[in-house]
Amino acid sequence: MQATENTGACNYSHNVTFFYKLVDKKISEYWTYRDHLVIGLGLSVCLVVVLSNLMVMAAIFINRRFHFPIYYLLANMAAADLFAGVAYTNLMLNTGPWTALLTKEQWFLRNALVNISLTASVANLLAVAVERHQTVVAMQLHSHMRKQRVALLIVCIWAAAIAMGLVPSMLWNCECDLRNCSSIVPLYSRRFLVFWAVFNLLAFCVMAAVYARIFVYVRRQSHGVSRHTADAAQGQLMVVNLMKTIAMVLVAFVICWTPGLLTLLLEGLLGKDSHANAYEKYCLVIAECNSLVNPIIYSLRDEEMRGTFKWILCGRRDGRACAAKPGAPPAVQYVAPQLERVPGPRCVRAGRSSG
Numbered sequence: 001m002q003a004t005e006n007t008g009a010c011n012y013s014h015n016v017t018f019f020y021k022l023v024d025k026k027i028s029e030y031w032t033y034r035d036h037l038v039i040g041l042g043l044s045v046c047l048v049v050v051l052s053n054l055m056v057m058a059a060i061f062i063n064r065r066f067h068f069p070i071y072y073l074l075a076n077m078a079a080a081d082l083f084a085g086v087a088y089t090n091l092m093l094n095t096g097p098w099t100a101l102l103t104k105e106q107w108f109l110r111n112a113l114v115n116i117s118l119t120a121s122v123a124n125l126l127a128v129a130v131e132r133h134q135t136v137v138a139m140q141l142h143s144h145m146r147k148q149r150v151a152l153l154i155v156c157i158w159a160a161a162i163a164m165g166l167v168p169s170m171l172w173n174c175e176c177d178l179r180n181c182s183s184i185v186p187l188y189s190r191r192f193l194v195f196w197a198v199f200n201l202l203a204f205c206v207m208a209a210v211y212a213r214i215f216v217y218v219r220r221q222s223h224g225v226s227r228h229t230a231d232a233a234q235g236q237l238m239v240v241n242l243m244k245t246i247a248m249v250l251v252a253f254v255i256c257w258t259p260g261l262l263t264l265l266l267e268g269l270l271g272k273d274s275h276a277n278a279y280e281k282y283c284l285v286i287a288e289c290n291s292l293v294n295p296i297i298y299s300l301r302d303e304e305m306r307g308t309f310k311w312i313l314c315g316r317r318d319g320r321a322c323a324a325k326p327g328a329p330p331a332v333q334y335v336a337p338q339l340e341r342v343p344g345p346r347c348v349r350a351g352r353s354s355g
Contacts, residue, residue: 010175010176011175012175014175015103015104016099016100016102016103016104016107016186016187017100019174019181019186019187020099020100020186022178022181022186023181023182023183023186023272024183024272025183025184025186025277027096027097027099027100028096028097028099029097030097031096031097035096039092039095039096042088042092042285042288043089043092045288045289045292046085046086046088046089046092046288047085048292049081049082049084049085049088049288049291049292050082050085050086052292052295052296053078053079053081053082053085053291053294053295054078054082055295055309055312055313056074056075056078056294056295056298056305057075057078057079057082058312059305059308059309059312060072060074060075060078061075062308062312063304063308065304066304066305066308069131069145069150070128070131070132070135070242070246072147072150072154073124073127073128073131073150073153073154074128074246074249074298076120076124076154076157077121077124077125077128077249077294078294078295079120080117080120080121080124080161081117081121081290081291081292081294082291083113083116083117083120084114084117084118084121084288084290084291085291086113087113087114087116087117088114088288088291090110090113091110091111091113091114094106094110104187105169107187108168108169108173108187109169111168111185111188112165112166112168112169113165115164115165115168115196116161116162116164116165117161117291118200118257118287119160119161119164119165120157120158120161121253121290122200122203122204123157123160123161124157125203125207125249125250125253126203126206126207127153127157128246129206129207129210129211129214129250130210131145132210132211132214132243132246133210133213133214136214136217136218136243167192168187168188168189168192172188172189172191172192172195173187173188173189173192174186174187174188174189174190175187177189182267182268182271183267183271183272183276183277184263184264184267184276184277184280190267190268190269190271191268192268193264193265193267193268194264194265194268194269196261196264197261197262197264197265197268198265200257200261201258201261201262201265204254204257204258207250208250208254211243211246211247211250214243215243215247218240218243241301244301245297245298245301245302248297248301249293249294249297252290252293252294252297253290256286256287256289256290256293257287257290259282259283259286259287260280260283260284260286260287263276263279263280263283264276
């Protein structure tokens with residue numbers, strides 16, 4: 001269906017169905033067995049995403065060993081994944097035949113929630129990258145950033161995410177330029193899709209560069225540490241293990257989101273010639289899986305986190321039934337080590353604080 005009116009004029013009276021017909025994107029008229037199956041599985045995954053990330057946040061809250069800036073940022077990452085689970089739930093409950101019933105405001109909100117979750121995750125990973133770079137270069141295991149500054153940083157991350165999520169609905173859509181409507185997200189401007197995809201892909205490259213520099217730095221320092229005390233080597237190993245865990249989170253994020261971002265980029269550049277509608281749903285499923293991956297990574301990589309998860313699921317204060325270590329709950333039992341400077345060659349020494 002082609003627009004018969006001036007495509008450069010703003011006309012805010014069009015409904016959602018008009019834009020779908022304009023770009024030849026079909027809205028299902030009835031639910032199929034496949035639709036019910038996909039939505040049932042999708043909602044189940046979203047439930048697991050919400051519960052698992054709630055458990056990550058609870059583990060960081062109750063375990064004193066995690067009361068450091070890096071873990072607060074990882075908790076915020078879990079909050080972004082939890083938000084993504086809610087966003088995908090809302091998306092699935094407002095798709096298919098129900099799409100035609102949405103007002104434009106509801107449609108914009110449905111997609112804004114997904115945009116907010118992605119922006120929050122990207123901004124959080126950038127913050128983690130900067131925090132790790134400053135901490136490792138300063139030869140510390142944990143940053144000495146005050147809790148107030150961490151809280152302010154988290155507020156800024158969510159403020160930026162909300163602002164970016166609202167851009168298409170308030171400023172950068174195709175209601176005033178119908179020729180640039182996207183065939184994937186019909187009310188969005190293709191120019192915005194190009195900007196959105198390029199912005200996030202560049203952020204991925206920046207994060208990869210920062211982490212690569214950190215690993216090179218740690219590798220060089222490890223040669224000096226290996227010639228000193230066993231405590232120094234142990235401290236360096238803790239830094240490397242934490243960096244590997246965060247790097248796995250970054251790699252999983254890039255793998256899950258890059259197909260969708262490339263799809264948006266091709267759609268923005270080529271329009272219908274990109275045939276993006278044929279595989280957009282697969283990209284969305286892969287992106288949704290990312291929110292489920294991080295709790296699994298924490299469980300596999302971090303024995304302390306795994307033990308705290310078991311204690312949460314067990315619900316017993318003695319922890320003997322399911323905690324990784326016997327005795328008191330993790331919140332009481334464990335205290336994080338600190339890295340200190342030592343005289344002589346550049347290396348680190350691990351000293352355990354009393355507690």
